[in-house]
Amino acid sequence: MKTIRLLTFDLDNTLWNNNPVIVRAEHILYQWLEKNCERLTKRFSPQDLIEHRMQLLEKHPELIAQISEARKRSLHYSLLQAGYSTESAHDASNRAFAIFLEARNRVELFGGVRDELLSLKQDFTIGALTNGNVELHKTDAADLFDFHVSAEDVNERKPGKAQFQFALTSVNAAPWQCIHIGDHPLDDIRGAASLGINTIWFNMTGEEWNTEKYGIKPQNCYTAANWKAIGKTIRLIAAQTADENINKND
Structure with missing residues (x-):
């Protein structure tokens, strides 16, 4: 399941x-x-x-x-x-x-982004949430997403709830049915976790979580240092969530 x-x-x-x-x-x-x-x-x-x-x-x-x-x-x-x-x-x-x-709009994707997203898109709905103003449809990532919402669209920046709620509503998903991936401990990780969304902190530099600055690291937060690790972690969370769901129904 x-x-x-x-x-x-x-x-x-x-x-x-x-x-x-x-x-x-x-x-x-x-x-x-x-x-x-x-x-x-x-x-x-x-x-x-x-x-x-x-x-x-x-x-x-x-x-x-x-x-x-x-x-x-x-x-x-x-x-x-x-x-x-x-x-x-x-x-x-x-x-x-x-x-x-x-x-x-002239951005250069990190290594592994295209391959991982194309693979993930076969099994999941994929959305983009941003506080920036890049025109996603004019970038090399245009074909990788099913929808895109920005702070300008909902008049609220992450870590506010509006972008996350828009995403959940767009596919009628519960928070536990979603994983949010981002680099910012507050805007992405704390913001998503406040709604009960699973999170993956994209931490390329290996920095330590700054509790004094960002508060306690959410329990449902995983960490990935590159895009290959992001793909593996997403599938790990998906498998664990499915197992938990099956066990509840046994």
Whole structure:
């Protein structure tokens, strides 16, 4: 009897290394601004633009789950400060964001991701849950998922419950019928475990669980250091859950 029905995966730093992706996208964005918004780049450095965005989020915490809108608004503000008209700033901020997003979508999957997900997809429904704004359908992972939900879609970041609840509802699954896999101890592991979802902490670096920072490690949390181990651990949990279900019915 198969009882695990749903697998949900974080994206950034779980399917790919996101840090170089963002650094490259920020660089491409600034290059575009240098060519198209010279007054802006003469006044503000790349770090200045990042600080403008952080200041905006401090002033408007409701935008924390709407990072695309926050980025566009902060660019608009910076353009106004550089002397552009409201109309010009609006147009340029939208064009600049499109440049950033196109670069942000160029991700490189970790080794083993494609093979493992294609294999798992034969037996489970697979969903993507993310606090980021990558356009999954424009990446090399587009064909690997049955559905995708972001913080922007539900207006709540993990570890909030909304993304996890959306995933469970989408396939009418109970929490114990789901495994969530992610790299972040709080956003992914504690967030999913708070609903009773099985978890796999993707821990490539072998770091110790920081109890002081993240609280007690959930009992139903497994750890995997690479994608081959993720696949094996998922099937182990699925087999154990099926055995427990059979024993209950004996």
